[in-house]
Amino acid sequence: MTETDSNAYDVVVLGAGPVGENVADRTRAAGLSTAVVESELVGGECSYWACMPSKALLRPVIAHADARRLPGLSRAVQGPLDASAVLARRDEYTSHWKDDGQVGWIEGIGADLYRGHGRLTAPRTVEVTAPDGTRRTLTAHHAVAVCTGTRAQLPDLPGxxxxxxxxxxxxxxxxxxxxxxxxxxxxxxxxxxxxxxxxxxxxxxxxxxxxxxxxxxxxxxxxxxxxxxxxxxxxxxxxxxxxxxxxxxxxxxxxxxxxxxxxxxxxxxxxxRAPRTDDIGLENVGLEPGSWLPVDDSLRVRGTDWLYAVGDVNHRALLTHQGKYQARIAGAAIASRASGETADLETQEPWSAHAASADHAAVPQVVFTDPEAASVGLSLAEAEQAGHRVRAVDVDFSSVAGAGLYADGYRGRARMVVDLEDEILRGVTFVGPGVGELIHSATVAVAGQVPVSRLWHAVPSYPTLSEVWLRLLEAYRDN
CATH class of the missing domain: 3.50.50.60 (FAD/NAD(P)-binding domain)
Structure with a gap:
């Protein structure tokens, strides 16, 4: 192995998945020199082994199931799926596990990419071991962002x-x-x-x-x-x-x-899932290898003034969209601190551009099964455990005209958890075909703390699945 010269940057990002890419995008947009270190494929877990390939596999499955519930189509789709065609489309969406396009994107924003394994060797210092064994030391004037994600956790079974x-x-x-x-x-x-x-x-x-x-x-x-x-x-x-x-x-x-x-x-x-922090040199900066990294709402690791942990590694919300949201917050926070603008960061007021408040109150998720399951905010049990005085309001999608039009025999259910003191929604859950496209309306209601009295004036289009909102509000009023 050979040692090469040190390279200095404003920001060094460990991990080039969607989270690391978004941190780098924001810091570069703020004019900060940025290095990105990646040991596998640029684009990360989501692009090659999680979100994109899984949804590419599932989309034909869901479309096939929906078609079989519709007269005029059901007879035409009684046969099995063409598995080889589904897998070939999956391969297209993973770019056949090649990252040329995403490498080009990083180069396009003006960040420098280092392929290899990155380890912290001291505060603000990252050593990168390239595939050929050569080592390069990167230093970060303002911040190092750990965006290394998670790996599958296997049980401890002999053999x-x-x-x-x-x-x-x-x-x-x-x-x-x-x-x-x-x-x-x-x-x-x-x-x-x-x-x-x-x-x-x-x-x-x-x-x-x-x-x-x-x-x-x-x-x-x-x-x-x-x-x-x-x-x-x-x-x-x-x-x-x-x-x-x-x-x-x-x-x-x-x-x-x-x-x-x-x-x-x-x-x-x-x-x-387990955090991919076991071999990134945490022991060299006073942290425990293999641990989740606790952060404040600006995504800075507690007890440090230079280290950020963004995405899955902080264990706040193990979802790609939440990680990208955190990346935008972290990038803005790093840029503000680099420029000396710290007032908003110190107060951490709710919903500020530098506070990841959605991680606490309004995390949306869609499970792409048949039927789909989608939720945002707190479940009834979680809301009660948090000390809120709440009431659950349930309706069956059979009461929604758009559901019957969507598919014969449509089965689904919706729930909103209403805070009885503030008259806002603490959480919403939908289950049924196509409900993944409904959840953002619920996310806006929960994140925006929209009063129930105002939701009455958000009129859903007829006849669509979104009319479930009217049925939920009627059930709340009538009971």
Whole structure:
């Protein structure tokens, strides 16, 4: 290995996923020299192994399911999906796992890209080890932003590595559908990948340790998704733990906590995420390797005046859109501090351009299953645990004319959680086909703290799914 000269920048960004790209974009727009360090593909997890490939797999599945519910189309789409065409489209959306376009974007904003593994060696100092073993030291005058994201967390089962299990990466990049697939977990990755691969030809068995699916949403969300998965042919087993996994002659053998033996061709563990901070030199700046990095609302790591942790690594909201939102906040905060404008940063007033307040009150999420599940803000249980005096208002989508037009037999449910003291919404959940496109209206209502009395004057178009808002408000008024 050889040592080369030091390079000085205003800002050094570790990680070139959507979060790191957005931090770099904002700091460059503010006139700050910026270096970006990436050990894998520029564009990160979302572009190649998460958001983009998973939604490319799921979109034909959802469109096919919707078409089968419509007279005039249902007979024409009774056959299976063309799995090879779906996978080929997925490959297009991942740019065939090549990052030339995103490299060009970084160059276009005037940031410098360093390929290799970056480690903090001292405050404001990052050492980059390139693929050929050469090392380069980068220094940051104003800030280092850690945007390294998360990785799949596997359970501590003896011999698991020898089984070669799927994680989210293998599940979104597989070249063919396994005949039998066991999915361990009940969250977003588990339900979305169960939905996709069941439709693409796998016989899916979903093993869930807890009582149901999507336990971070309102209970009815997981119930409706479980019903749909079962109707599609998947087997959903709740209250089921995995005690051991082996692979014998290519077949995966799972032993459950009840002693049952299950067989599959592949097994996907969707059992959580861990921060990718174990080998970035945190020990050299007084922090614990492998830990989540706690931050203030400007995304600066607590106890430092130069280190920022943006996106998944701070554990505030493990979602790409929230990470990009945080990146915009962090970039503005870094630029303001670099210019000496700190007044707003010190007061951290709610909804300021330098405070990631949405992480606390208005985080939206869509689960792209069939039916879709979408939520923003607090669930009823979360609102009550936070000490709010609230009431849940529920309506069935069967009361909405647009739902029947959307598809025969449309099944869905909506809930808004109303703060009875402030008369604002603390949270909203929709479950049903197409509801992902509804959730931003709810996000505006929750983030904007729009009074219920004002929502009456936001008139939904007829006949659309958004008329569910009128039904929710009527139910609140009448009860």
């Amino acid at each position: 698991l590595a020898g089984v070669r299990p799927w994680t989210s990466r293998e599940a979104t990049s597989a070249e063919a559908a396994p005949a039998r697939l066991i999915v361990v977990g009940g969250g977003v990755v588990a339900t979305e990948m169960a939905t996709a691969w069941q439709a693409l030809g796998s016989r899916v068995t979903l093993l869930v340790r807890g009582k149901g699916l999507l336990n971070r949403m309102e209970p009815f969300a997981g119930e409706l998704v479980a019903e749909a998965l079962t109707e599609a042919g998947a087997e959903v087993r709740t209250g089921t733990s995995v005690e051991s996994v082996t692979r014998e002659n290519g077949t995966v053998i799972v032993t459950t906590g009840a002693g049952e033996r299950l067989e599959a061709d592949e097994i996907l563990f969707a059992t959580g």
